[in-house]
Amino acid sequence: MKLYIYDHCPFCVRARMIFGLRGLAVEEIVLLNDDESTPIGMIGAKQVPILQKDDGSYMGESLDIVRYIDNLADKGRLKEEIRPEVQAWLDKANTYISKLVQPRMVSIGLPEFATQGAVDYFVHKKEANIGSFAENLAKTGEYLQTLHTDLADLERQVAGGDNLNGEGLSMEDIHVFPLLRNLTAVRGLVLPPKLKAYTDNIAAASGVPLYTDRAV
Ligand SMILES: N[C@@H](CCC(=O)N[C@@H](CS)C(=O)NCC(=O)O)C(=O)O
Incomplete structure (x- = not known):
């Protein structure tokens, strides 16, 4: 899988965290901040993080990525509750x-x-x-x-x-x-x-x- 990110992006950190915490490998690719065409070509918006799954399809939205990878890893589930x-x-x-x-x-x-x-x-x-x-x-x-x-x-x-x-x-x-x-x-x-x-x-x-x- 590939994860398109900016290093400074807190939403990207959410997605990076779940890979590390659950011990799954991912290739991180940092886009230039003014590169509009790459993310728009993938998800129709100039926004990261973007996960490219092994089947080639793309997923945006950090929390969707977090839940998707958490399920895939199958090493326990993040509790949803925020106090x-x-x-x-x-x-x-x-x-x-x-x-x-x-x-x-x-x-x-x-x-x-x-x-x-x-x-x-x-x-x-x-x-x-x-x-x-x-x-x-x-x-x-x-x-x-x-x-x-x-x-x-x-x-x-x-x-x-x-x-x-x-x-x-x-x-x-x-x-x-x-x-x-x-x-x-x-x-x-x-x-x-x-x-x-x-x-x-x-x-x-x-x-x-x-x-x-x-x-x-
Ligand atoms: N709701 C989105 C928000 C993602 C987001 O806002 N990402 C910022 C970077 S921190 C972005 O790509 N903004 C476009 C830009 O910086 O031009 C998510 O959670 O993934």
């Missing part, structure tokens, strides 16, 4: 995380931004949503203050080291880890101890590396 407290955290964090993460993604050597055209495409598209990257970078301290308060809340929900709910892998892990992983690109981020151990453990178990060593 209301965790969902509330995701809803809040998702209102500002992209302001911290997106401006950094173009400067940490990711393969989807290997050309200037790909960088320009991303900057243009994302600045239309979050405003100037430079202004957002200048507000890092302010955003981090909010984030650290919110992470202290999430820390109270960490019930296990290998999975968030303490009972086994679940959709909570599929939703939360990709955000924490991308936040490791932010210099100055301090994860509380249980979240730090959890993030390190899921990175190791899933094979999705963190950005800690290139944080800016």
Whole structure:
């Protein structure tokens, strides 16, 4: 199977996680960010992740891919339940995380931004949503203050080291880890101890590396 991704894409991390966690092999292919024709040719939309199955057919939508691979692997099933407290955290964090993460993604050597055209495409598209990257970078301290308060809340929900709910892998892990992983690109981020151990453990178990060593 082949998985078409951008390295920075949190939805792609969901799909990458399930392969690693369930021990199934997949070939990861990173598209250039301004390559519209490849994904549109596959699923009719400029969007990743895209799974190409062994029969050649394509599947978009990260959670569909996660459930498909989870069933295929047949090594237990992810619990669907997301605790209301965790969902509330995701809803809040998702209102500002992209302001911290997106401006950094173009400067940490990711393969989807290997050309200037790909960088320009991303900057243009994302600045239309979050405003100037430079202004957002200048507000890092302010955003981090909010984030650290919110992470202290999430820390109270960490019930296990290998999975968030303490009972086994679940959709909570599929939703939360990709955000924490991308936040490791932010210099100055301090994860509380249980979240730090959890993030390190899921990175190791899933094979999705963190950005800690290139944080800016
Ligand atoms: N609902 C989709 C969302 C996927 C998505 O939004 N992917 C982003 C990358 S993070 C994308 O391809 N956006 C188009 C672009 O960046 O031009 C899923 O869960 O797979």
